[in-house]
Amino acid sequence: RLRIVKDGYGLMQAAFVFFYWLYGNVVTWNLVLLPQYAENHLSIAVLIVYFIFSALTICSFWRAFTSSPGVTPDSVFSDSTDDWTFCEACKKSRPPKAHHCRRCGQCVPLMDHHCPWINNCVGQGNQWLFLQLIFYAAVISFLTLTFDLLFKFYFDECQSCDQASFYHRHQHGLVNVCIVMAALMLISSMGLLCTQHTNIILVST
Numbered sequence: 001r002l003r004i005v006k007d008g009y010g011l012m013q014a015a016f017v018f019f020y021w022l023y024g025n026v027v028t029w030n031l032v033l034l035p036q037y038a039e040n041h042l043s044i045a046v047l048i049v050y051f052i053f054s055a056l057t058i059c060s061f062w063r064a065f066t067s068s069p070g071v072t073p074d075s076v077f078s079d080s081t082d083d084w085t086f087c088e089a090c091k092k093s094r095p096p097k098a099h100h101c102r103r104c105g106q107c108v109p110l111m112d113h114h115c116p117w118i119n120n121c122v123g124q125g126n127q128w129l130f131l132q133l134i135f136y137a138a139v140i141s142f143l144t145l146t147f148d149l150l151f152k153f154y155f156d157e158c159q160s161c162d163q164a165s166f167y168h169r170h171q172h173g174l175v176n177v178c179i180v181m182a183a184l185m186l187i188s189s190m191g192l193l194c195t196q197h198t199n200i201i202l203v204s205t
């Protein structure tokens, strides 16, 4: 079941993430992967691996964006409610470690944080989806960074490319921006992977 949080700023931030992914793909495919493959400097296996991780990244982004972070159980169905607190906004009791998110308008069990980049809360119901997303984001940004750096410092200039095309004329500028974007994404996803693992261990103890 699709769940999309109606939060204008959050939707804008999620759209930004989508275009971030799209830019990296368009530039890396059109300027690096396809021309270098056409000139036999890259094997088809490289293109397949890149395509798979790129697709996994955007699919897991969509799933994290539309997933439910979980709903808090009803106190009437629970045996021990001594440590439960009352949520004034939802007008119902919630178990420990559940928090109310104002942007989602609900209480979230084992709430980790509200992530504006997926316009969704990260909680009991979708923490593993979030983890999956940042893992794929780390892999695809590593691959993008690697091939874009090879393009700049190692691969030969493309001979068969249309020298007059927009891509070709602006290739260095486009790839430089892509390198910065991939490096930023790699650093932040590696950081998130570390803090997420710590959070999951802390919550489960």
Ligand SMILES: [Zn+2]
Binding pocket: 087, 088, 089, 090, 091, 099, 100, 101, 105, 106, 107
């Ligand atoms: Zn609430």
Ligand SMILES: [Zn+2]
Binding pocket: 101, 102, 103, 104, 105, 113, 114, 115, 120, 121, 122
């Ligand atoms: Zn939220």
